[in-house]
Amino acid sequence: MSALSQTPPGCIERILFDAQAIAARLDAMAAEITAFYEGKPLTVLALLNGSLPFAADLLRRIPLPLQLECLRVASYHGGTESCGAVTFLQNELPDVAGRHLLILDDILDTGRTLHAVRQRLLAEARPLSIRVAVLLRKTKPRVESLEVDYAGFDIGDEFVVGYGLDYQGHYRNLPMVGVLKTALNRVG
Numbered sequence: 001m002s003a004l005s006q007t008p009p010g011c012i013e014r015i016l017f018d019a020q021a022i023a024a025r026l027d028a029m030a031a032e033i034t035a036f037y038e039g040k041p042l043t044v045l046a047l048l049n050g051s052l053p054f055a056a057d058l059l060r061r062i063p064l065p066l067q068l069e070c071l072r073v074a075s076y077h078g079g080t081e082s083c084g085a086v087t088f089l090q091n092e093l094p095d096v097a098g099r100h101l102l103i104l105d106d107i108l109d110t111g112r113t114l115h116a117v118r119q120r121l122l123a124e125a126r127p128l129s130i131r132v133a134v135l136l137r138k139t140k141p142r143v144e145s146l147e148v149d150y151a152g153f154d155i156g157d158e159f160v161v162g163y164g165l166d167y168q169g170h171y172r173n174l175p176m177v178g179v180l181k182t183a184l185n186r187v188g
């Protein structure tokens, strides 16, 4: 990575993981996931919008005959604190009967989103199994107890943006993950 591209963008106070660190971690996660699902019918469910870069980069490292589905959910509604309600922005669930399901999300924060998605899929879609992979996991008490099976990085309870994570819809396209400047954080 060039020296120039390591300069944080104006919105970022501190870079936590640059593109190189993310790529290296995804290599290891993908190897672990590939070993586990080898020989099993696998459907990957990417939660949109946040997991899009994570899912795209992770899946290209998994050389298995998997199927990809997406589910649009929202929980933050623009601020930096979870408001509690998880909204399914689409009603239809993927057909995963007879298949193992791996859910991908950008970050595990309160646990509400993944808990709600997991419960609904278990009850209504009934896959053979459900596992969860997140790029980031905040080390804090969860509102909903939920263990993920694969976590890229553990971080503190800070609001981060980049690589899929947004603040009011912005910064998802940054190639790195960083802590959002506090001044910006207070605007919304």
Ligand code: IMP
Residues within 6 Å of the ligand: 050, 075, 076, 082, 105, 106, 107, 108, 109, 110, 111, 112, 113, 114, 158, 159, 160, 161, 165, 166, 167
């Ligand atoms: P949870 O339901 O509280 O676990 O939050 C999950 C969702 O909240 C994620 O999929 C993100 O969209 C959003 N979120 C939680 N923490 C952050 C953060 O630090 N930055 C950006 N989005 C976040």
Ligand code: MG
Residues within 6 Å of the ligand: 050, 076, 165, 166
């Ligand atoms: Mg979000």
